[in-house]
Amino acid sequence: MKAFGYLLAASSIGALASATDCPVADAPTVAHQGDPVGSTEEHNGVNMYITSPEMMQATAKPGIAVLYLTDVFGIQLLENKLLVDSFARAGYMTIAPDMFNGIPAPSDLNDPSFNTTAFLELHSPNATDPIVESTISHIRETLGIDRIATAGYCFGGRYALRFLSGCNGADLAFAAHPSLLEDGEISGISGPASVAAAGK
Numbered sequence: 618m619k620a621f622g623y624l625l626a627a628s629s630i631g632a633l634a635s636a637t638d639c640p641v642a643d644a645p646t647v648a649h650q651g652d653p654v655g656s657t658e659e660h661n662g663v664n665m666y667i668t669s670p671e672m673m674q675a676t677a678k679p680g681i682a683v684l685y686l687t688d689v690f691g692i693q694l695l696e697n698k699l700l701v702d703s704f705a706r707a708g709y710m711t712i713a714p715d716m717f718n719g720i721p722a723p724s725d726l727n728d729p730s731f732n733t734t735a736f737l738e739l740h741s742p743n744a745t746d747p748i749v750e751s752t753i754s755h756i757r758e759t760l761g762i763d764r765i766a767t768a769g770y771c772f773g774g775r776y777a778l779r780f781l782s783g784c785n786g787a788d789l790a791f792a793a794h795p796s797l798l799e800d801g802e803i804s805g806i807s808g809p810a811s812v813a814a815a816g817k
Contacts, residue, residue, distance in 0.1 A: 649696075649699065650699070651699065653666075653668075653695065653698035653699060653701075653702060654668055654672050654673060654702050654705075655667050655668030655669075655672060655698060655701055655702055655705070655711075656668075656672075657692070660751070660752075660755040660759065661751035661752075661754060661755055662751065663714050663715065663748050663751045663752060663755075664692070664714070664715040664718075664719065665692075665712050665713060665714050665715065665752060665755070666692040666697075666698055666701055666712075666713045666715070667701075667710075667711070667712050667713075668701050668702045668704075668705035668710075668711050669705055669710050669711075670705050670706070670707075670708045670709065670710065672702075672705060673702060673705045673706040675705065675706050675707065675708050676708055677708055677710070678708040678709055680762060680763055680764055681709055681710070681762065681764045681765075681766065682709060682710045682711065682712060682756050682760065682762040682764070682765050682766070683704045683709045683710070683711040683712070683765075683766050683767075683768055684711075684712055684713075684714075684749075684752060684753065684756065684765050684766070684767045684768070684777075684780075684787065685697070685700065685701050685704065685711055685712065685713040685767075685768050685769075685773075686713070686714075686716065686749065686767060686768070686769035686770070686772075686773025686774070686776045686777050687713060687716065687721075687770060687772070687773050688770045688771035688772050688773060689717070689721060689722035689726075689736070689771065689772045690721050690722055690724065691715060691716065691717045691721030691722075692713050692714075692715050692721075693715075693719075693721055694721070694724075697713065698713075701713045704768070709766075710756075710760065710762060712752060712755070712756060714748050714749065714751070714752040715748075716740065716745055716748050716749070716772070716773065716776075717740060722736055737797070740772075742776075742779070745776060746776075746779070749776050749779075749780055750786070753765060753780065753786035753787070757786070764788050765786060765787045765788055766787070766788060766789050766790070766791070767780055767781065767787045767789070767790045767791070767792075768790075768791045768793075769790070769791070769792045769793070769795065770792075770793045770794070771793065771794055771795070771796050772796055772797070773792075774792030774793055774794060774795025774796065774798070774812075775792070775795045775796060775797050775798045775802065777790040777791065777792045777795070778790050778792050778795060778798065778802055778803070778806055778810060778812075779802055779805075781806050781807065781808045781810055782802070782805035782806055782807055787808065788808060788809075789808055789809040789810065789811075790806075790808065790809075790810045790811070791810070791811045791812075791813075792810070792811075792812050792813070793812075793813045793814075794813065794814055794815060795812065795814070
């Protein structure tokens with residue numbers, strides 16, 4: 618399902634690239650297994666998993682970055698790292714912040730010791746917005762990249778859209794099944810957005 622969402626993200630990210638050259642939509646670009654290639658670095662007090670096109674032996678699309686906002690499993694999850702690598706393989710500098718300060722949700726969300734309510738309260742917008750803001754600052758000021766596409770999945774989908782509001786730093790957003798999204802956040806969107814959402 619995540620691979621399908623990744624392909625849908627092409628419609629958003631492709632808006633920043635040329636209409637005729639969008640390798641992010643090429644299914645072989647997406648890795649589903651293997652070893653991560655990127656590196657984990659700390660910038661502005663935030664751990665980030667970063668993969669450049671050069672690391673993937675890909676041709677870079679200068680001036681464009683993908684800000685990858687994960688689900689509750691964070692950058693520690695192999696599949697999230699592989700998707701970051703996949704965006705870089707398509708030519709985009711890709712940065713995924715650790716939105717959970719090293720303690721993401723467990724792989725089994727039904728684990729009786731996991732308190733979902735407490736986890737979400739701990740990682741509310743008050744705690745998460747500064748992490749995303751620091752990452753955007755790193756992309757713009759340190760890396761010198763002026764166009765940012767956010768790609769957010771589930772938990773991260775909400776923040777992909779929150780940071781498309783006003784002057785919050787993103788130029789466009791893709792959100793796959795965004796969770797906890799509020800009406801005011803939807804009405805505050807002020808840029809191109811693509812949402813993959815299932816419903817009855």
